[in-house]
Amino acid sequence: MKNTSTFVTLLLVLSFLYLKGYSQNNTLTFNPNKEISAQNSKNPFRKFIGEWTLKNDSWSQNWGGKDEHIKIPNHHTICSAINTDNSLLAIIDGAPPHGHIFWSYNPAKKEVDHLSSFGNSRAGVGKGTVNENGDVYLKISFADEPAGTYRRYSYKWITDDTYELKSVQYDANDKPTGFFYGGVFMRVKNKK
Secondary structure (H helix, E strand, O other): OHHHHHHHHHHHHHHHHHHHHHHHHHOOOOOOOOOOOHHHOOOOOHHHOEEEEEHHHEEEEEOOOOOEEEEOOOOOEEEEOOOOOOEEEEEEOOOOOOEEEEEEEEOOOOEEEEEEEEOOOEEEEEEEEEOOOOOEEEEEEEOOOOOOOEEEEEEEEEEOOEEEEEEEEEOOOOOEEEEEEEEEEEEOOOOO
């Protein structure tokens, strides 16, 4: 009996490890090339699919006090469609804080739903739009910012391989607070 229960336990553990490995390695696939499959050709976020970094490591921000222009080396983002023509998952794993962003497009309402999480406390929820050029505009509230405030995000395409992100905070009376951040992102080319 003891050998049977040990064998069953070992079998369950090995099965779990196999499934966990399968889930992590095969659920999300990423093609670092700019090639977009026919499945994603209608995806309104298709231009974002790929691997990204900050241009010249440059980032601008104001979290209170004064405007800053800083360098963030090793910023790294991977964006992938999941399994529909209307979704995008961005995984930010370069310099901390690490996080992820999920966008889902509702074709009936022509709206983008946004969910994000960075670090231990920066959870964001919002809505917005995406235009024919692939530019995304969002209004997002964050759990770690004062109640009633929100941010306006714009992701505007400069070229097919470059976009600019801007985030501006507004107070409950729809007035800019002066807090912002942003930078220009460029596609990471294949290293052959």
